[in-house]
Amino acid sequence: MKKILALSIIVAMPLLSVAQRPKLNKEQLLKDVEVLSSDTLEGRLSGTEGNKMAQAYIQQRFKQIGLTPFGQDYKQHFRLESKRLVVEQATNLVGYILGKSDKAIVVTAHYDHVGQRDGEIYNGADDNASGVGALLAAASHFSKSRPEHTLIFVALDGEELGLQGANAFLETPPVPLQNMLLNVNMDMLSINDKGELYASGAYNNPQLKPYLEQVKPQPQAKLLLGHDQPEQGHDDWTSQSDHYQFHKRNIPYVYFGVEDHPHYHKPTDDYVNVNTKFYPDAAALVIDFISLMDANLDKLALRK
DSSP: OOOOOOOOEEOOOOOSOOOOOOOOOHHHHHHHHHHHTSGGGTTOOTTSHHHHHHHHHHHHHHHHHTOBOSSSSSEEEEEEEOSSOEEEEEEEEEEEEOOSEEEEEEEEEEOOOOEEETTEEEOOIIIIIHHHHHHHHHHHHHTTSOOSEEEEEEEESOGGGTSHHHHHHHHSOSSOGGGEEEEEEEOOOSOOSSOEEEEEOTTTOGGGHHHHHTOOOBTTBEEEEOSOOGGGGGGOOTTSSTHHHHHHTTOOEEEEEOOOOTTTTSTTOOGGGSOTTHHHHHHHHHHHHHHHHHHHGGGOOOOO
16 A cells, blocks of 8 residues: 555544444454564565465454354455466455344455565554454454444455455455445554544545544544545545455445555564554544444445
């Protein structure tokens, strides 16, 4: 994922009744990121042993949380091909929580990273072990009570090689595409010293803006809107992570992430640089938004 700094648009005061604030297991959240960004996993490049170790860990956590697989297991295999490498069996991991409706919110975060370069390990703690950690925290939160809509949780492979895991997921979806009402994508949530998490997507999906504005600040993190207008050029994040594959199929999305920092795609993107005060609150902001959308999606005509 490539992102460049842009102007902030501060979120307005709440307009709607807010959902109950999520209670996160911060220790587990941080442990998930620490494990996934350890040297043992060697940067989680698609097709490597380190990537497979990440798969095994995420599957174990899916089982602990109680997510249901769509088939015999959580794996969705696909062929990945890029200029850098070919992976005959790249793997998305997919589980769900059955809602009262068969309409679905799809929550995504990619678990692959760029591996090793010039003898150095690129651990990708922020990019994107942090997104996966927040995805697992969200799954745990919603597993405790049945949501209104089915929640599909997808740990995606191949993002760093052209958003290929998201494309494969949507090419062979576990539910009809017309049943996917919203994609919530998380990519880089944990390194920001200003307490700022961005939500990108309201420009393309203006019906979502009042609900994003309803997400109240946490003690260490506030939500800003932006990075989604075409005239911003590279500051427009619309095509810069897995949500773009949903957008291309006219599935509404919101992408949560931080602005670029000095550790982006560097070997210094390690767990030690995670902002452990900001990150849990950033994850809580995303969960708060998912709760709001689960309660209000049926009021909106999101699909074109």
